[in-house]
Amino acid sequence: MSLPHAILTALLEKPSSGLELTRRFDRSIGYFWSATHQQIYRELGRLEAEGHIRALPTEQPARGQKKSYEVLPAGRAELQRWTAAAQDPRPHRDTLLLRMRAAAVVGTEGIEADLRRHLTLHQRQLAEYEEIEKRDFPPGRDSAQDRLRHLVLRAGIDLETFWTQWLAHALEEFAELPGAEDG
Amino acid sequence: MSLPHAILTALLEKPSSGLELTRRFDRSIGYFWSATHQQIYRELGRLEAEGHIRALPTEQPARGQKKSYEVLPAGRAELQRWTAAAQDPRPHRDTLLLRMRAAAVVGTEGIEADLRRHLTLHQRQLAEYEEIEKRDFPPGRDSAQDRLRHLVLRAGIDLETFWTQWLAHALEEFAELPGAEDG
DNA sequence: AGGCTTTGTGCAACTAGTTGCACAACCATG
DNA sequence: CATGGTTGTGCAACTAGTTGCACAAAGCCT
Structure with a gap:
């Protein structure tokens, strides 16, 4: 709610x-x-x-x-x-991780292209956040409101950074993978 | 679906x-x-x-x-x-970030305790993942299946790491915040 | 004036996820 | 052998989110 x-x-x-x-x-x-x-x-x-x-x-x-x-x-x-009010973290649901786990069982055929696409999307999002940070949070402004809002933006930046790195790493792994991984 | x-x-x-x-x-x-x-x-x-x-x-x-x-x-x-099949990333929904943004407007009264609680939860989850990694992915085993599964677990570990760091940082900021931030 | 696009509001039907409960079978134990 | 907990399966009702569409008003173009 x-x-x-x-x-x-x-x-x-x-x-x-x-x-x-x-x-x-x-x-x-x-x-x-x-x-x-x-x-x-x-x-x-x-x-x-x-x-x-x-x-x-x-x-x-x-x-x-x-x-x-x-x-x-x-x-x-x-x-x-x-x-x-106290609230428990809601369960995450991440389709891409689920697909990776499925790929470990039914084969990686076809998923790589989509990983690359996601990488691009996350890079784009990251760039957008960094643009906002540069524009809205120049050093010096640090009222309580600014600090809190900046904190939230930082979470967005760090999460996108994580995803770009993870996806890049995943793609590297794929490059090294033996051809047939079914079963 | x-x-x-x-x-x-x-x-x-x-x-x-x-x-x-x-x-x-x-x-x-x-x-x-x-x-x-x-x-x-x-x-x-x-x-x-x-x-x-x-x-x-x-x-x-x-x-x-x-x-x-x-x-x-x-x-x-x-x-x-x-x-x-190609799939767009589904929109995230994160209650805690939403609450932080709300706190920037209606005041931080009361949210700090819950941040601390979430920090503990994420630390616990991180420890659990690291336990699994030590147990299920000792260095050396690197079949395609193992690599993919390890990749998925790494995502979990890195995400939990991110959250513990972000929450710790947020709590530091709170400590420095001036008392009244309403309005 | 006639149609064409954009801006803006909204209903209806559907899909996915949550919550609360029912109930059968099995197992222990006094 | 009754009673009470645990294991296991499942229905029903509800809440939240998605998709598809309708329709009014205003501006633009010819």
């Missing part, structure tokens, strides 16, 4: 409409909590019904008209509660 | 009953693809209906009686197909 809290956080950072939220989920927030616009609109409806957010008053909030939301005190309180 | 393939892999490594599979998911496989016994039984039923696996013949396969499954050729072919 984290999507509503992701939305509350985003709205506290800046009141937004559904589409604006969607864009921000595609950029920064989605790096560790992705969501489609359909999910977001549905959740905005629920949050409004619960009194956690409200639509900013506009002229004519009809279908096809932009509608912005802001967080109400109850929403902020809920987010605060949720943030402080 | 990866659970059936996780099960096929596990069954190819060794034919098993539902409960045995559940145990193996709790141990090794679950480290990158977790599943409950309910999920597993449901999926075993589907895989059997599709002709990908079959129950090993036993005396009386009644309710409460152990029932083992093995993979049929069709199942192996499907796993092979799936392993080789």
